[in-house]
Structure formats: C-alpha cells, structure tokens
Amino acid sequence: MLQVNNINVFYGKIHALKDVSLNVNQGEIVALIGANGAGKSTTLKTISGMLRSRTGDITFMDESISHIDPYKLISRGLAHVPEGRRVFLQMTVQENLEMGAYTCKDHTKEGLEDVYNRFPRLLHRKNQIAGTLSGGEQQMLAMGRALMGQPKLLMLDEPSMGLAPILVQFIFDMILELKSAGATILLVEQNAEMALKIADRAYVMESGRIVLSGTGEELANSDAIKKAYLGG
Ligand SMILES: Nc1ncnc2c1ncn2[C@@H]1O[C@H](COP(=O)(O)OP(=O)(O)OP(=O)(O)O)[C@@H](O)[C@H]1O
Ligand SMILES: [Mg+2]
Structure with missing residues (x-):
C-alpha cells in the first residue's frame, strides 16, 4: 500500500x-x-x-x-495524526470531528456515529471546547478526527x-x-x-x-x- x-x-x-x-x-x-x-x-x-x-x-x-x-x-x-495532537483548541469536540470529514462531507453523520461509538468519552463532551479536554481526550479527538476522513x-x-x-x-x-x-x-x-x-x-x-x-x-x-x- x-x-x-x-x-x-x-x-x-x-x-x-x-x-x-x-x-x-x-x-x-x-x-x-x-x-x-x-x-x-x-x-x-x-x-x-x-x-x-x-x-x-x-x-x-x-x-x-x-x-x-x-x-x-x-x-x-492517507491520514496523519501528528505528535502532540494538534486539535483545533478553540472549537468544540464535534466541530473538530466535522472538520475531519471535509473531504467526504456526505459521510459526516455515519462518521460521527462511528467515532462516538469507539470513543464514548467524546460523545459526552461533544459540545466542550477542545482546548479544555485532558491530554488523553485530545488524543482520542485527534484520532477520531483522522477517522472521519475514512x-x-x-x-x-x-x-x-x-x-x-x-x-x-x-x-x-x-x-x-x-x-x-x-x-x-x-x-x-x-x-x-x-x-x-x-x-x-x-x-x-x-x-x-x-x-x-x-x-x-x-x-x-x-x-x-x-x-x-x-x-x-
Ligand atoms: N524543523 C527542524 N529543523 C531542524 N532540525 C530538525 C527539525 N525537526 C527535526 N529536526 C532534527 O531532525 C532529527 C530528527 O527529528 P525527528 O523529530 O524526526 O525525531 P523523532 O525520531 O521523531 O524524535 P522524538 O522521539 O523525540 O519525537 C533530530 O535531530 C531533530 O533535531
Ligand atoms: Mg517525533
């Protein structure tokens, strides 16, 4: 590949x-x-x-x-989750995830369902500003955002x-x-x-x-x- x-x-x-x-x-x-x-x-x-x-x-x-x-x-x-997470700190969890689907917007709804299934913690924090997440939660968000692009x-x-x-x-x-x-x-x-x-x-x-x-x-x-x- x-x-x-x-x-x-x-x-x-x-x-x-x-x-x-x-x-x-x-x-x-x-x-x-x-x-x-x-x-x-x-x-x-x-x-x-x-x-x-x-x-x-x-x-x-x-x-x-x-x-x-x-x-x-x-x-x-090809998705790259860089060192140090690099999520959009001023945006909410869900807004970050939606950004991840910008190349395949039709997939946003299923993508969100899939990511929230894998990372239930993100679902509970979907309206929280990403900059206030813990380090581990930011890592989950960075991975989730990459997965949104399929x-x-x-x-x-x-x-x-x-x-x-x-x-x-x-x-x-x-x-x-x-x-x-x-x-x-x-x-x-x-x-x-x-x-x-x-x-x-x-x-x-x-x-x-x-x-x-x-x-x-x-x-x-x-x-x-x-x-x-x-x-x-
Ligand atoms: N922007 C840069 N300008 C100059 N040198 C750099 C730059 N980025 C990395 N380097 C140098 O290139 C080498 C490789 O760096 P790299 O970040 O790829 O290492 P790494 O294996 O990822 O290390 P780590 O485990 O610490 O993340 C290092 O010697 C580093 O100092
Ligand atoms: Mg490195």
Whole structure:
C-alpha cells in the first residue's frame, strides 16, 4: 500500500533521513521505533508531504505521492495524526470531528456515529471546547478526527505520549480494533514494548537510518532491541 524508497531529507544542512526505505502492506500494523531524534516524525512528515525528500520516491496505492500537496493526500486516503495532537483548541469536540470529514462531507453523520461509538468519552463532551479536554481526550479527538476522513492508511505519531497507563492500554486496544475493522496503520512509538506487541512488522531507526527490521515478535526477542529499548 505504501512504499518509501531511499529518501533523504534535510533540515538546512542537517541530514535528518539517510536512505530510508520502508513499506506497509494493506491490513498491517507497522511500527517505527527508535530513540528521540532518530527521525521517526520526519519520516511521517515526509510521507504526508509536509517535508520533501531530495532523492528517492514515495508511492501510495501504486501512485507516486512525492510531489503531492498534503491536503490532497487526505482525500486519497492517507491520514496523519501528528505528535502532540494538534486539535483545533478553540472549537468544540464535534466541530473538530466535522472538520475531519471535509473531504467526504456526505459521510459526516455515519462518521460521527462511528467515532462516538469507539470513543464514548467524546460523545459526552461533544459540545466542550477542545482546548479544555485532558491530554488523553485530545488524543482520542485527534484520532477520531483522522477517522472521519475514512482513511485507508492511518499514520499515528506517538499516540501514547504522556498518557496514564490505563489510557495507553485503551489507545493500543483501539489501534488493534481499527486493524480488525480493516485499517492499515503506520505507528510511531517511544513505547517500543507495547508497539512491538501489536505490530505485524517493525522498523528500528537510529540517527536517521533504518538499522533493523522484522516481525514485531522477532524484534521483541532480539537482544539488541531488548538492550536498547526494552530495559534489558
Ligand atoms: N524543523 C527542524 N529543523 C531542524 N532540525 C530538525 C527539525 N525537526 C527535526 N529536526 C532534527 O531532525 C532529527 C530528527 O527529528 P525527528 O523529530 O524526526 O525525531 P523523532 O525520531 O521523531 O524524535 P522524538 O522521539 O523525540 O519525537 C533530530 O535531530 C531533530 O533535531
Ligand atoms: Mg517525533
């Protein structure tokens, strides 16, 4: 479904991504793990067109998307929930969700029903201003808003960041549920242990490069990964 071939991305003189290649097949959960500053968010931003690669190519659903504007990718079915949630703080929960359906307005009613079913907390707060939601609720809203666009591929950047353990579990359960419902997910996570548990496959990044890849299980059992990311 998604193929990233040899991309190199720079911030001025900083070479942030070095020959990064990865792929995501339909129906998979693929995790991208690695330390702070490894280049995980940069990879997602490049896939969603917010940053441009100097080399290589990115294809989504068999079409090159390397030169497509980010807003057009949403209507093609690629959704990106960025780090730090980024909901519209001054709008209500429901207004935020409605914004998520701007590429498929006819779907708004069913979309809202679906999102409120998955996240009952959002239903109870539908008229609340998003800026007054807790961190976990804002994460649910950011995911819900992405789902409103009926994405084929959902890219999540650290959905568990800063959440209490019970909410972390809820978010991971939700990701598994989305997979069962047919979604394809590219998941960036600091929480390597949980990410590898739910991932079909995973890639490990270090200093802008992919240094390891394998099934979630293989990586969870790899000594190098245990040492670096799983506390021994
Ligand atoms: N706008 C920017 N300008 C300059 N350098 C940047 C910019 N954004 C990121 N970088 C650098 O690029 C590298 C990769 O950053 P990136 O945000 O992709 O890391 P990450 O793996 O997502 O880290 P984290 O786990 O902390 O979110 C880092 O060294 C970072 O300092
Ligand atoms: Mg990041």
